[in-house]
Structure formats: C-alpha cells, structure tokens
Amino acid sequence: MTLRVGVLGARGRMGLEVCKAVDAAPDLELVAMIDQGDVLFSASDNHAEVLVDFTTPDVVMDNLRWAIERGISAVVGTTGFTDDRLAQVRAWLAEKPEVGVLIAPNFGIAAVLMMQFAAKAARYFESAEIIEQHHPRKLDAPSGTATRTAQLIAAAREEAGLAPMPDATKEEVDGARGASINGVRVHAVRAAGLLAHQEVIFGTDGELLTIRHDSLDRVSFMPGVLLAVRNVQKHPGLTIGIDSLLD
Numbered sequence: 001m002t003l004r005v006g007v008l009g010a011r012g013r014m015g016l017e018v019c020k021a022v023d024a025a026p027d028l029e030l031v032a033m034i035d036q037g038d039v040l041f042s043a044s045d046n047h048a049e050v051l052v053d054f055t056t057p058d059v060v061m062d063n064l065r066w067a068i069e070r071g072i073s074a075v076v077g078t079t080g081f082t083d084d085r086l087a088q089v090r091a092w093l094a095e096k097p098e099v100g101v102l103i104a105p106n107f108g109i110a111a112v113l114m115m116q117f118a119a120k121a122a123r124y125f126e127s128a129e130i131i132e133q134h135h136p137r138k139l140d141a142p143s144g145t146a147t148r149t150a151q152l153i154a155a156a157r158e159e160a161g162l163a164p165m166p167d168a169t170k171e172e173v174d175g176a177r178g179a180s181i182n183g184v185r186v187h188a189v190r191a192a193g194l195l196a197h198q199e200v201i202f203g204t205d206g207e208l209l210t211i212r213h214d215s216l217d218r219v220s221f222m223p224g225v226l227l228a229v230r231n232v233q234k235h236p237g238l239t240i241g242i243d244s245l246l247d
Ligand SMILES: NC(=O)C1=CN([C@@H]2O[C@H](COP(=O)(O)OP(=O)(O)OC[C@H]3O[C@@H](n4cnc5c(N)ncnc54)[C@H](O)[C@@H]3O)[C@@H](O)[C@H]2O)C=CC1
Pocket: 008, 009, 010, 011, 012, 013, 014, 015, 034, 035, 036, 037, 054, 055, 056, 057, 059, 076, 077, 078, 079, 080, 104, 105, 106, 107, 108, 144, 221
C-alpha cells in the first residue's frame, strides 16, 4: 500500500523538489500537484492522504484550513508562523482530532542539529547573535529558521537566568543592529549565489563559538520532508519541527 501525497506550491523551487522526491519513493504516490489554483496533475480516483505545502506565508493558512476541514493531514515548510497563527491551527485541529499537521521551519537534518546545538550552547555565553543568509528571491526576513533559533536561544537564556546581553551601542541608522527576536539580534543577508545559510555567534570573555549551517542544494531538505510525510498521520494534532521524529 502506498501513501497518497499531494503537493501545494508544486511549481515552486521547493515544490518541484518535493514532487521529484515523492515520485521517487516506492512507498509514496504523488496524486496531486497544485500551484496557485492550477491543478497541474491529479490522479482523480485517489485523493491525497497527506498534503505538503511549500507556498507563501500569505496563502498557507487558507490551505491548511482547507486540508484540516477535509480531514487531510499536512506537512508544512512554508514560513510565517507566528504564535497567533499556530493558535489558530490548534483551534482548527481541535475540531478534527484525528488530523496531524507538522510545521517545520527547516527540514534539513543538519539545520535541525544546528538549532539543537545553539539551544544547548546558549546558557554558557553572555552574547548571542544570528546571521542568516539567503537567495534574493526569498520573500520573507528574517527566515523561519533564524526566528526559531532566536526563540530557542532566548528560552534557554531565560531558563538559565541570564542577564540581558551586554550592548552599549546606539543605532545611528535604523536597523543597523538587525531585528530583535525575544532579545536576540538577527541579521538577514540576501545575495545572488546564496541558497540558505546561517551562523549563530556566541561570545563570552576571551572565547567565541560559531555554529554554521549551509544548505547548498534543496535536496538537503528532502529526507526531512519525506520523514514527516511518512509519520504525520501517526501524530495527530500540531507538531513543530521534525526533532521528535529524529529521536
Ligand atoms: N521548511 C523548510 O525546510 C523550507 C522552507 N522553505 C519555505 O517554503 C516556502 C516556499 O519556498 P520556495 O519554494 O523557495 O518559494 P517559491 O516562490 O519558489 O514557491 C512558492 C510556490 O507557491 C505557489 N503558490 C502561491 N500561492 C499558492 C496557492 N494558493 N496554492 C498553491 N500554490 C501556491 C507559487 O506560485 C510558487 O510556485 C517559503 O516560505 C520558504 O521560506 C523553503 C525551503 C526550505
């Protein structure tokens, strides 16, 4: 028996890669490819059991509501999930307790490890800043990965009872010190030639630690996407990240 998978955003950079990965997996069947309302491909007898969404932050909530209402589980890589949006997804899922939704800011295994290492290191350093670097066609900043990393670092610092980071700088130009996410500075670089990269810089007296991750090809996200597709129905409710599937 194969698991029937539909892809939303199928013409996009990630969507195309997901379609190829699903198509190549013997236990999965690609039954629908949809992009901006165009059904590019549909095996009409077989509706999708799991939808994968790599679209844009402005449409992903409508897609999710549509899927949940129909009892279809979803794997979501699209960014832009605020706390309010996550609360809304939980509210929809409360009406459909059998449905699973997995939202991950990054499906790359090395990226997940980078976030875990950053969370572990955070308590030992006075200072922490994030530099994310992406291709210039990326629509949002800061990246979902940087936002999640900053949240994890801030939570670890709070749990350890650390004081606010030392910083005497007055911004002479707005934005010079980047964005602040829960007190962690995040700097977003956009340049041709980049794909998806992040450095987390930790500092304390006489010592620096830099944790760096590079996605050099979108195939890097596919093992994590397929892992989520294969498991999302076994995890009803909302799951954030693929960490729990890797343990
Ligand atoms: N979680 C992760 O590991 C990763 C997440 N991303 C995120 O995935 C999202 C997509 O990234 P890319 O593929 O680079 O963008 P893209 O712009 O290449 O693709 C988005 C696609 O969605 C389509 N689309 C727009 N509205 C739609 C709708 N209502 N229904 C169906 N399709 C619709 C667009 O036509 C486009 O083809 C972004 O939010 C990005 O940050 C990207 C890479 C990895």
